[in-house]
Structures are given as structure tokens and as C-alpha cells.
Amino acid sequence: MMAQLLDGKSLSLEIREDVKNRVEKLIHKNGITPHLAVILVGDNPASQSYVKGKETACRKAGIISTVVKVDALISEVELLKIVDDLNNDTSVHGILLQLPIPKHLNAENVIEHIRSDKDVDGFTPKNVALLTNGFPHLVPCTPLGIIRILKKYHIPIEGQHCVVIGRSQIVGKPMASLLLRENGTVTICHSRTKDLQAMAKTADILVVAMGKPKMVNSSYIKTGATVIDVGISRVDDVIVGDVEFESAEKVAGFITPVPGGVGPMTIACLLENTLTCYESLVENKR
Known part of the structure; x- marks a missing residue:
């Protein structure tokens, strides 16, 4: 007897439709559109493809998607400045650093600089600690x-x-x-x-x-x-x-x-995490 297939694609479509409905209600309630910023360093074809998929998913869900494209030779100081600008931008609710990044850059250090309440990937030390201690907030x-x-x-x-x-x-x-x-x-x-x-x-x-x-x-x-x-x-x-x-x-x-x-579930959960960030930054501070 063959195994039963676990269809992540169909489940992801259910989640994405739910996210779309939630986004519409949140925009109507708050007058603010959820906004995800993705930092893309260099021109890695796989990374470009992944980012394009995330852009498409955001657009279909009614989420603003901004891709900050930077040269592969960018210095870490310059990259951290971009992260700081996004951290301080009140119109941006989620930040994602597309991995991998060039080897001369310290990915862990860059991720550590992302605000934990905008960390849609759940990779910052605070979110990792919350998960490890059994109190997850933003989860990979x-x-x-x-x-x-x-x-x-x-x-x-x-x-x-x-x-x-x-x-x-x-x-x-x-x-x-x-x-x-x-x-x-x-x-x-x-x-x-x-x-x-x-x-x-x-x-x-x-x-x-x-x-x-x-x-x-x-x-x-x-x-x-x-x-x-x-x-x-x-x-x-x-x-x-x-x-x-x-x-x-x-x-x-x-x-x-x-x-x-x-x-497909990875992108669907990214959209959900973006809404979690939005609710933390907008809904909970009204």
C-alpha cells in the first residue's frame, strides 16, 4: 500500500486565502497596509527566484513587498545601515534577509541587527530564545x-x-x-x-x-x-x-x-509571520 501524500500546496492555498481576508479587514480597520521588506544581496539566481516568489505571494495577499537590491560587493557597514533604516521605517512591518549572502559578510551579525518584532524569519537571538524556551512568537x-x-x-x-x-x-x-x-x-x-x-x-x-x-x-x-x-x-x-x-x-x-x-508552506507561513509583525507593531499599539 502506497503512502498517503501530505499535500502542502493545497494547505498553503487555504492559508494564503485566509491571510488575504485578514489583510483586507486589517487595512479597513487601521488604514495601514502590511509591508514586507526583503534585502537581496547580489545576483544569485536561486535567491532571485525565491524572492520573486515571495513578491508574488505578497501581492496576491494584498501585502506591500519591497525588494532592496544591493550589490554583492557591499560592505557590512553599508548593509547594516540599510537594516537600521528599515528598522526605523514605521511603514515597514517585516524584514527578511534573503540567504545566502556573500561570504565576506557575516550573516549572523546582520540578522542580529534586525528588530526582533520585524523578524519574519524568526532568526534573531530573541526569537530563537523564545522558541527554545517554549514561548514562540515569530517562528522560522x-x-x-x-x-x-x-x-x-x-x-x-x-x-x-x-x-x-x-x-x-x-x-x-x-x-x-x-x-x-x-x-x-x-x-x-x-x-x-x-x-x-x-x-x-x-x-x-x-x-x-x-x-x-x-x-x-x-x-x-x-x-x-x-x-x-x-x-x-x-x-x-x-x-x-x-x-x-x-x-x-x-x-x-x-x-x-x-x-x-x-x-509552498514556507511562503504561506512567511505571509502569516508578516501579519504577526504587523499586529504587534500596529494593532497592539493602538
């Missing part, structure tokens, strides 16, 4: 989207063994914190984990975020497990994830496709 979009998928399909987290492969600040670590908050029993694995295959196969919920195309096949998956594939890569002109889908779907109980699984 991809892990948040994964939790939304699990809840949409009524997949239990409490008491389940959740294995997260990947320990990045963007997905792995915040994912573990969110699963813990839902009372999952969480194991974080990474490239240096001994016998990764055996560890993965103990998971009731397996989240794969290693950035290695088709790394996980059916031999890593317990029969009936839920498999969440965060990876997205282009191999021989085909979009694939970190999970070898063809073999995995024959073993798993539930699985996210690539594309159409986690990816």
Missing part, C-alpha cells in the same frame, strides 16, 4: 509549515519518536523545538551521527533536511512512518528532495512530495 517558516501539515492531517506528535536529520538554525534546530513543544520525543541527527540509517528507522516522524538529493531511501524508514522531506535540489533538470520518493512511498504511511509538499 519552514518548521512552522511542517507543524501545520502534521496537524492538518491529524498526525499525532505527542509521545511519538521524532527524528530530525539536519541541525541548521533555519530548519533542524527550530524543528526540534517545535516538536518538543508538541510533546514529541525528539532526536536530532546530522552528518556525523553514527549509524544514521538505524537511528532514522526508529522514527515515527522523520524530518529530512540535509540538502543531499535522494539521501534517504526506504531502508531508512520504519513501516508506516510519516516522512517530511524538506530538501529541494535540481538533478538532471528534475526537482528532487532529500528523500528517494519512489522507494520511500512504498514503506511510509504519510509522505510529503517534492515539489508540492513543504516548499
Whole structure:
């Protein structure tokens, strides 16, 4: 029996429609339009594509989207000045630094300078600390989207063994914190984990975020497990994830496709986070 597909695309459309309706009501109530500013450093084709997708999503939701494009050779001092200007701009409610940025720039330092109440990515130290301590406010979009998928399909987290492969600040670590908050029993694995295959196969919920195309096949998956594939890569002109889908779907109980699984949820949750920032800055200060 084949695994049931976890359709992130359809769920993301529901969320985006809800965001659009909320935006209309907020504009009518406050006379102020939510505004997201994205800083794009350099001309990385993948980054440009991602930013274009975010612009389109904002426009359809009624959110103003401003892309601040800067040269790849910009100094860190100049980039921090741009962040400060956006921090102080009362018309801007959310700020996003499109990653990666050129290696001569310290991404962590730049992110630290973003106001925590405008941090739509949930990457600033204050928002990371709030999440880690069990009081999330602005949460990284991809892990948040994964939790939304699990809840949409009524997949239990409490008491389940959740294995997260990947320990990045963007997905792995915040994912573990969110699963813990839902009372999952969480194991974080990474490239240096001994016998990764055996560890993965103990998971009731397996989240794969290693950035290695088709790394996980059916031999890593317990029969009936839920498999969440965060990876997205282009191999021989085909979009694939970190999970070898063809073999995995024959073993798993539930699985996210690539594309159409986690990816659309990331942008949908970005829109929600933009509204969270807006409400914090506009609604709560009326």
C-alpha cells in the first residue's frame, strides 16, 4: 500500500486565502497596509527566484513587498545601515534577509541587527530564545509549515519518536523545538551521527533536511512512518528532495512530495509571520 501524500500546496492555498481576508479587514480597520521588506544581496539566481516568489505571494495577499537590491560587493557597514533604516521605517512591518549572502559578510551579525518584532524569519537571538524556551512568537517558516501539515492531517506528535536529520538554525534546530513543544520525543541527527540509517528507522516522524538529493531511501524508514522531506535540489533538470520518493512511498504511511509538499508552506507561513509583525507593531499599539 502506497503512502498517503501530505499535500502542502493545497494547505498553503487555504492559508494564503485566509491571510488575504485578514489583510483586507486589517487595512479597513487601521488604514495601514502590511509591508514586507526583503534585502537581496547580489545576483544569485536561486535567491532571485525565491524572492520573486515571495513578491508574488505578497501581492496576491494584498501585502506591500519591497525588494532592496544591493550589490554583492557591499560592505557590512553599508548593509547594516540599510537594516537600521528599515528598522526605523514605521511603514515597514517585516524584514527578511534573503540567504545566502556573500561570504565576506557575516550573516549572523546582520540578522542580529534586525528588530526582533520585524523578524519574519524568526532568526534573531530573541526569537530563537523564545522558541527554545517554549514561548514562540515569530517562528522560522519552514518548521512552522511542517507543524501545520502534521496537524492538518491529524498526525499525532505527542509521545511519538521524532527524528530530525539536519541541525541548521533555519530548519533542524527550530524543528526540534517545535516538536518538543508538541510533546514529541525528539532526536536530532546530522552528518556525523553514527549509524544514521538505524537511528532514522526508529522514527515515527522523520524530518529530512540535509540538502543531499535522494539521501534517504526506504531502508531508512520504519513501516508506516510519516516522512517530511524538506530538501529541494535540481538533478538532471528534475526537482528532487532529500528523500528517494519512489522507494520511500512504498514503506511510509504519510509522505510529503517534492515539489508540492513543504516548499509552498514556507511562503504561506512567511505571509502569516508578516501579519504577526504587523499586529504587534500596529494593532497592539493602538
